[in-house]
Amino acid sequence: MDAVIKLTSQSQGRDRIFRATQYACALTVYLLRNNSERRDLVDKLKSLEKNMSAGRKLFRLGNAVNSIEAAKRSIQLSDRVLCLCLTAANINRTLYFICDNLVWARSVGLLRSIDKDRWNLNASRCYFYSLTMNLIRDVYVILQLMVQRRKDAHFKQKIERHLNESTETAEVIIPQLDAFVFVLLETLRSHPTVALDTVKNICDLFIPLDKLGIYKFNAGVVGFCGFISSLIGIATLAQPSLRIKP
Amino acid sequence: MDAWVRFNAQSQSKDRLFRAAQYACMLLGYTLHKSKAAADLLKTLSDLEKHLSLTRKFLRLGNSVEALEAAKRAIHISDGVLRLCLTISHLNKAMYFACDNVVWAGKTGLFSKVDQQKWSQRSFRYYLFSLLVSLTRDVYELCLLMDSDARYQSAKTSSSPNPSHDPPADCLSSPITSSRPPLMWAWLLRHFRQVITVLQNNPPLLLDLLKNSCDIFIPLDRLGIYPTGPGFVGACGVTSSVLAILAVTHPWLKLKP
Numbered sequence: 390m391d392a393v394i395k396l397t398s399q400s401q402g403r404d405r406i407f408r409a410t411q412y413a414c415a416l417t418v419y420l421l422r423n424n425s426e427r428r429d430l431v432d433k434l435k436s437l438e439k440n441m442s443a444g445r446k447l448f449r450l451g452n453a454v455n456s457i458e459a460a461k462r463s464i465q466l467s468d469r470v471l472c473l474c475l476t477a478a479n480i481n482r483t484l485y486f487i488c489d490n491l492v493w494a495r496s497v498g499l500l501r502s503i504d505k506d507r508w509n510l511n512a513s514r515c516y517f518y519s520l521t522m523n524l525i526r527d528v529y530v531i532l533q534l535m536v537q538r539r540k541d542a543h544f545k546q547k548i549e550r551h552l553n554e555s556t557e558t559a560e561v562i563i564p565q566l567d568a569f570v571f572v573l574l575e576t577l578r579s580h581p582t583v584a585l586d587t588v589k590n591i592c593d594l595f596i597p598l599d600k601l602g603i604y605k606f607n608a609g610v611v612g613f614c615g616f617i618s619s620l621i622g623i624a625t626l627a628q629p630s631l632r633i634k635p
Numbered sequence: 636m637d638a639w640v641r642f643n644a645q646s647q648s649k650d651r652l653f654r655a656a657q658y659a660c661m662l663l664g665y666t667l668h669k670s671k672a673a674a675d676l677l678k679t680l681s682d683l684e685k686h687l688s689l690t691r692k693f694l695r696l697g698n699s700v701e702a703l704e705a706a707k708r709a710i711h712i713s714d715g716v717l718r719l720c721l722t723i724s725h726l727n728k729a730m731y732f733a734c735d736n737v738v739w740a741g742k743t744g745l746f747s748k749v750d751q752q753k754w755s756q757r758s759f760r761y762y763l764f765s766l767l768v769s770l771t772r773d774v775y776e777l778c779l780l781m782d783s784d785a786r787y788q789s790a791k792t793s794s795s796p797n798p799s800h801d802p803p804a805d806c807l808s809s810p811i812t813s814s815r816p817p818l819m820w821a822w823l824l825r826h827f828r829q830v831i832t833v834l835q836n837n838p839p840l841l842l843d844l845l846k847n848s849c850d851i852f853i854p855l856d857r858l859g860i861y862p863t864g865p866g867f868v869g870a871c872g873v874t875s876s877v878l879a880i881l882a883v884t885h886p887w888l889k890l891k892p
């Protein structure tokens with residue numbers, strides 16, 4: 390109970406719980422869409438999802454400043470690739486929050502002259518760029534870790550053992566691919582923070598890809614991916630050791 | 636910016652900010668209505684206030700659990716009166732949040748059969764009880780401080796070479812039984828000065844007392860016990876929210892426990 394209260398007392402924790410619920414509703418609506426007996430429940434879940442989305446938009450007011458602060462911190466990183474990726478990601482996130490705040494202002498009637506759909510698309514575009522930069526950072530970190538592992542003599546023995554033991558024809562024909570996949574899986578297994586962050590960003594990517602029309606998925610896939618990424622977000626907040634650094 | 640990031644990180648602080656905005660909209664709407672402003676501006680303010688109110692109800696989902704945990708912690712306080720006041724206050728707050736969640740479920744259509752008016756009145760009743768108990772606690776703390784202040788003053792005067800004429804009275808003592816009104820006035824004035832001094836020396840108590848005093852007008856108005864109108868309610872709401880924000884940004888201003 391203490392851990393739950395600690396999570397809900399943080400704005401980010403509360404937002405992630407609501408996000409998980411929002412996408413769980415979206416997923417359930419998709420799964421029950423053809424069930425005529427549950428029409429009532431589906432309508433209620435749709436209404437709940439809409440209310441949660443609107444509520445979260447209000448809750449996000451002011452988050453742009455958080456992203457600016459994060460960008461100021463990431464600009465001081467020594468590794469150039471990390472510095473570039475994270476700063477670009479944080480700046481795009483700031484722009485996403487600004488666009489999102491404008492959409493909120495339009496929806497409550499504070500600003501009547503802006504085009505809501507256009508600014509929604511702008512927000513999705515900034516979110517997409519931010520996620521792409523985060524994924525590039527994940528790939529860079531994974532590659533660095535893989536190179537490090539390959540140099541390790543003890544690990545080299547492990548690879549040799551794995552290649553000699555395998556009886557699958559495909560693995561024998563393309564030993565480099567097999568070795569690559571083996572090293573990749575070992576790296577991800579020994580660095581859960583990077584693995585979780587990569588999975589989270591990949592799941593999150595489905596949402597703007599769908600919204601921008603780059604690649605249309607069905608609502609169930611988007612709901613499922615959103616739900617998984619929210620759960621990972623909650624886990625990293627509850628257990629700071631699972632969060633990727635910087 | 637660092638201060639904002641720290642402030643933004645706590646969900647309670649954000650709620651206080653939105654509460655201040657909600658009651659500011661109410662106050663602004665009333666002021667503009669009085670000065671016959673444009674109808675669409677009034678409508679925007681009214682819609683914004685309703686949106687803030689509903690969204691705050693949504694963001695409050697789960698606060699019952701926090702209030703129950705706070706009540707569990709309050710049970711271990713050593714002082715009997717404080718223990719009673721704080722436990723009852725937190726339990727009433729938990730009931731208020733639970734009723735508030737039911738109202739939210741009704742407003743968003745999750746439970747359409749909910750009698751929103753009835754549950755809203757219930758939630759305000761629990762809120763009123765919680766505030767009354769909190770005010771009782773504030774008065775009790777004030778009396779304790781006045782007692783200790785009176786004892787300190789008497790110790791000071793007894794140690795000085797020329798002891799003064801009147802022994803300082805404590806919070807609960809009655810005035811000297813005399814039919815002369817000026818003595819009653821002197822007693823009242825002395826007590827009033829003592830209250831002001833004690834409150835000046837204890838900003839957390841002063842802040843909490845002011846906050847609860849402003850807050851109490853909101854359920855009194857909504858329950859129809861003492862209707863004051865949207866202008867006064869808005870002003871009280873803004874004041875108490877600003878005081879609560881001060882207590883968050885300056886933790887030393889928060890009354891403990």
